[in-house]
Amino acid sequence: MTKANVDLLQGTLDMLILKTLQLEAQHGWGISQRIQQMSKDVLQVNQGSLYPALHRLQRQGLIGSEWGTSDNNRRAKFYSLTAKGRTQLVAEKANWERLSTAVTDILQTV
Amino acid sequence: MSTGSWRNWLTRLRGEGRPRADLEIDDEVAFHLEMETKKYLGQGYDSDEAERRARIDFGAIQGHKEACRDERQGNQLDMLMQDVRYALRTLAKNWGFATAAILTLALGIGANTAIFSVIYGVLMRPLPYQNGARLVLLQPETTRGVAQTSIPELYDYREQVEALDELVEYHTMFFILLGRDEPERVQTGVVSDNFFDTLGVSPLHGRTFVEGEDALDSDAVLVLSHDYWQRAFGGDPEIVGQVFEMNTRPHTVVGVLPPIPQFPNAVDVYMPTSACPFRANAERNMAGNRGAFRNLLVFGRLAEASTPASADAEIASVAGRFRSDFPDDYAEVDYQAGVVDLKGELTKNARPMLLMLLATAGLVLLIACANVANLSLARVMRRDQEIAVRAALGASRGRLIRQLLTESTVLALLGGAFGLVFAYVGLDMLVDFAARYTPRAPQISIDGWVLAFTVAVSFGTGLAFGTLPALPGTRDLGSTMKHGGRTTAGGGLKLRRSLIVLQVALSFVMLVGAGLSLRSLSALQAVDPGFDTEQVLTARISVDFTAYNGMGEIHDVLQELSRVVGESPVVRDAALTDNPPYRGNNPNFREFIIDGRAVEETASPPQFDRTVITPGYFATLGVPVLAGRSFDHTDRGGSTPVAIINESLARQYWSEESPVGARISFDGETWISVVGVVGDTRLYGPQTPVMPELYQPFGQAGMPTWLVARTVGDPSAAVRAVKDAAHSLGSNAISDIQPLATLRADAVASPRLTASLLGVFALLALVVTLTGIAGVMAFAISQRTREMGLRLALGAQPRGILTMVVRQGMVQVTLGLALGIVGAVGFGRVLSGLLFEINSSDPLTFAVVVVTLASAALVAIIVPARRAVAVDPATALRSD
Structure with missing residues (x-):
């Protein structure tokens, strides 16, 4: 696996995490479920990437965290978007759209 | 970093317990697994199977935790600590290598640290005077080299130079201080009343001088240097207000200086210019004499907005005006002046x-x-x-x-x-x-x-x-x-x-x-000094000039002192000289003419260094008399002027005939007979070449105030006897008593x-x-x-x-x-x-x-x- 690939996948996961947190705060497990759900089970989130990604985003100041109580009354760590994270999400979304359009264009060229 | 995370960090540093962030990851993972298990239970698996699947999905738990830790902020520090711990373990295992390396480095770094501490302290640290960076030293020069400033010149500079807002004077003298156990020679800095204010030095005790104290006829006051205060008074803070007698006047101690470097020399006490009898007399009688008391070292403080360069230029132009306004006074010497930075001057030798x-x-x-x-x-x-x-x-x-x-x-x-x-x-x-x-x-x-x-x-x-x-x-x-x-x-x-x-x-x-x-x-x-350095004691005699009437009395007391010391049982011979060996003084060249030899216009006239001695001198120092005779007590004021020359001088001007019997003169009027030739000596230390030397007897020239004494045994043991002999003759101080051997070792x-x-x-x-x-x-x-x-x-x-x-x-x-x-x-x-x-x-x-x-x-x-x-x-x- 080359470095470029890792970066791309990592970046994508980061964007998806930001997206799932756009509406409400969520814990790690919830995030993984959401991504799976929203992608109609196409994307399986590897836990080995998810938690490091959450710590990374937090270090970058894009998300914050706080211990709270889950739906079934369990103590869980909830992540939420920061203002910086919201801006970042908008930018990444635009970026992604440009990239995916470009890739699609290439693939559709006969 | 907050206190909590500091404690956290310290905990990690000590390697005890586990950081809070790690425990949080544990909780988070546990929660995830629980949710995952619950999900599988909901899909109909039994509890064991559900848990197993949850774990499989999650993957290598420990690896993920490591990955999280790597992503976390404190992680750099973690890795550093890990590396340091690993390094210490490795070094401990290879202690042979580690010891060799650490010792080698310690020597290298130690040497550099030591030298740097000297360089920093001497060259880089700001001067401990408040105005250290703004201080300059006035530097007049003439064709004869670096010169000093006279009183009228100082007053003119003060009036005319705008780049310096203060100009203060300094010169040193020694005086005899009475009121302690023995009459004591104190090296005295004689300064303007605003000298310390200009430098920016605050006293440790009492006060420094105040305005008006350098006016003629004001009461005499003293400020003690820190070193002298410690040495002579054991650091007694009650010293302020005590009165001592100097120059037959009472002097009141008004303050003590902090430990600061004293430039150009360390002195014992400071007094305002009015308290120095010589300086005060010169001021009273200077009457238009531009050279009156040309003894002053002048410090200046740069005015705001002026630089050393602008001060230098202004001083130079005022000095130029001296030359044109007083052509007679400055005709032959080509007087120039400028300023130099005080800090540079303090450290340039080092x-x-x-x-x-x-x-x-x-x-x-x-x-x-x-x-x-x-x-x-x-x-x-x-x-x-x-x-x-x-x-x-x-x-x-x-x-x-x-x-x-x-x-x-x-x-x-x-x-x-x-x-x-x-x-x-x-x-x-x-x-x-x-x-x-x-x-x-x-x-x-x-x-x-x-x-x-x-x-x-x-x-x-x-x-x-x-x-x-x-x-x-x-x-x-x-x-x-x-x-x-x-x-x-x-x-x-x-x-x-x-x-x-x-x-x-x-x-x-x-x-x-x-x-x-x-x-x-x-x-x-290996340099042969030309005289014995073993069993010889040298000391400085400081005659209390103000206690005697005229030079005649002073001559007598010096002669008497030398005689009394010579009679002491621990002393074999004693004599006086004005040019003691190894005391850091410089040759004093004089020109002379030789009777019967034409003075050629173009050739430079004969020159020699002169030393004034008493008769026992050559015997005391073991200098051999090579021809003619030594001085004796018949050579005195009023008798035929005589001189003894050294081998070098003899060889230089009397290569063929014997100099004994020749006549020389300084002025062409008084003729001096050469009566003997003695061996060469290096009075100025081994590095200075042998000088052509001429000796004259005390009474016919000069005033020798240094004692040389050949002792019976160890010269250090004779110090007390020499002191007692000197003090038996009134309020004269004897100081700087040192064996010649010590001074010789010191010279190198x-x-x-x-x-x-x-x-x-x-x-x-x-x-x-x-x-x-x-x-x-x-x-x-x-x-x-x-x-x-x-x-x-x-x-x-x-x-x-x-x-x-x-x-x-x-x-x-x-x-x-x-x-x-x-x-x-x-x-x-x-x-x-x-x-x-x-x-x-x-x-x-x-x-x-x-x-x-x-x-x-x-x-x-x-x-x-x-x-x-x-x-x-x-x-x-x-x-x-």
């Missing part, structure tokens, strides 16, 4: 010496670095396999380099810590050394800046010797794995051999430096210290270099054990192999020597100003150093090389 020492210490550190780099390279090469395995297990190249650098930095910091101890131990010696060159020496200490320097040097050192081994260590890991570490590690070895060349070259430079200064020192010590103390410092540094360098050579050889041979075995098995003679190995080793040594010779010629040039009668490229010194270094290196090579040929071929071939 600067070249200190920079030379810093350069030397830097070389020692370079050699130490090269050596430790060499040692680490050897280790890295031996650790090739370990490093390859760690790389294979996933450590990144950057991480490995960082690990190696951490190791070298830890070593360097430990070396720095020990170096600090060495520096601290050696500092006193250096302070004494520096005190010979600058009044700022007492300000030298190991303080925050010096510590910062040590830490910076340690880090720099760690990086310097850590980078070299780190590079080949992480290169080409694949091949190392493949060969099972059995390669001959060519690249690293090449680097190590270049380091040896460098070390040999640097050591050579330092050994030559040390050799030159040692040769210079022994040349200095600075060259001796320079030579010992250079010698110690050079020896350090030599030892470090030799261990380096032996280390590299041993390593190179161990890498080639199989090859040696093979050669021996194929029939090579052990002798032949030994020669081969030695020849290979000597190649670097020879290269190093060649490089060193070039460097040493350059270094010698820097040193040449400090050398006495030795050429800076002295062939003998170079030859001895070449031979010494080459043979020492040969031994360092042969010892490990012999082991190479002693191997049993069978064992060697089987070795890995």
Whole structure:
């Protein structure tokens, strides 16, 4: 696996995490479920990437965290978007759209 | 960082417990697994299976936690601590290597710390005067050299120069202070009333002088220097207000100075100009005399917005006006004036010496670095396999380099810590050394800046010797794995051999430096002074001028004093002189004419140095009378003027005939008969050549105020007797009592210290270099054990192999020597100003150093090389 690939996948996961947190705060497990759900089970989130990604985003100041109580009354760590994270999400979304359009264009060229 | 996370960090540092963030990850993971299990339960799995699936989905829990930790902010620190711990463990396991490296570095860093503390204290630290940076010194010059300022000139400068807002004067005198146990000679700084305010010095006790105290006829007051206050009064704070008698007037102590460097000399007490009888008389009677009391040193404080350059220009133009306004006063001397920065003036004597020492210490550190780099390279090469395995297990190249650098930095910091101890131990010696060159020496200490320097040097050192081994260590890991570490590690070895060349070259430079200064020192010590220095005591007599009526009485009391001392049972002979040996005074040349010889217009007239003595002088000092006679008591004021000349003067002007009986004159009116010739002496120290000397008897010229006494036994034991004899004659002080032998040793103390410092540094360098050579050889041979075995098995003679190995080793040594010779010629040039009668490229010194270094290196090579040929071929071939 080359470095470029890792970066791309990592970046994508980061964007998806930001997206799932756009509406409400969520814990790690919830995030993984959401991504799976929203992608109609196409994307399986590897836990080995998810938690490091959450710590990374937090270090970058894009998300914050706080211990709270889950739906079934369990103590869980909830992540939420920061203002910086919201801006970042908008930018990444635009970026992604440009990239995916470009890739699609290439693939559709006969 | 908040207190909590600090505690957290400390916890981690101690390696106890686990950080909170780790525990949080545990909780988070547990929650995730629980949710996941719940999900599988919901899908109908039994609880064991649901848990198992949840775990499988999650993957390697520990690995994920590590990954999280790596992403977390504190992670850099974590890795650093991990690296440091690993480094400490590795070093502890290789304590032999660690000890050698730390000691080598400690010597290198210690030497630099010590020298830097001196350089910082003397050259860099701001002056401890509040206005230190704004102070300048007025520097008048005439055709006769650096001059001083007269009272009218000072007043004119004060009035006309705008770039300086204060101009204050200073001169020194000695006076006799009465009121303590013995009459005491006190060196006195005579200053303007605003002298201390201008410098920006606040008193430690009491006050300094106030405005108006330098007006004629004001009450006499004194301010004590810190040193004198400690020495004479044991630091008694009640001293303020006490009254002592000086110059037949009461003087009240009004204050005590803090410990500050005193420029240009350390004095005991300060008084305002009004209290100095000579200065006050000159002021009363100067009446238009431009040269009145030309004794003043003038300090100035720069006005706001003016610079030393603008002050210099203004002073120069005012001095130019003096020349045009008073052409008669300045006609012959070409009077010029300017200003110099006070701080530069305080330290200019010390600067070249200190920079030379810093350069030397830097070389020692370079050699130490090269050596430790060499040692680490050897280790890295031996650790090739370990490093390859760690790389294979996933450590990144950057991480490995960082690990190696951490190791070298830890070593360097430990070396720095020990170096600090060495520096601290050696500092006193250096302070004494520096005190010979600058009044700022007492300000030298190991303080925050010096510590910062040590830490910076340690880090720099760690990086310097850590980078070299780190590079080949992480290169080409694949091949190392493949060969099972059995390669001959060519690249690293090449680097190590270049380091040896460098070390040999640097050591050579330092050994030559040390050799030159040692040769210079022994040349200095071998100089024959021309008089006995054993069992002779010299002392300064300070006559209380104000207590006697006229010069006649003073003459009598001096003669009497010399006689009384001479009659003491512990004294064999005693005499007086105005030109004591080794007391730091300079020759005083005078021109004369010889009776019966035409004075040629163009030739420069005969010149000599003059000394005034009493009859016992030559016997006391053991100077041989070569022709004619010595002085006796018939040579006195009123009798025929007589003189005795030394051999040099005789040879210079009476090469063919005998000078005894010749007549000479200073003025062409009074003729002096030469009655004897005595041996040459070097009164001004071994470095000053023999002067053409003329002696005149006391009574016919001058006023000798120095006592020389040949003692019966140990001269130090006679000090008391000499003092008592002197004090038996009224309120005269006797001071600076010292055996001539001590003064003689003192005269070469600075060259001796320079030579010992250079010698110690050079020896350090030599030892470090030799261990380096032996280390590299041993390593190179161990890498080639199989090859040696093979050669021996194929029939090579052990002798032949030994020669081969030695020849290979000597190649670097020879290269190093060649490089060193070039460097040493350059270094010698820097040193040449400090050398006495030795050429800076002295062939003998170079030859001895070449031979010494080459043979020492040969031994360092042969010892490990012999082991190479002693191997049993069978064992060697089987070795890995």
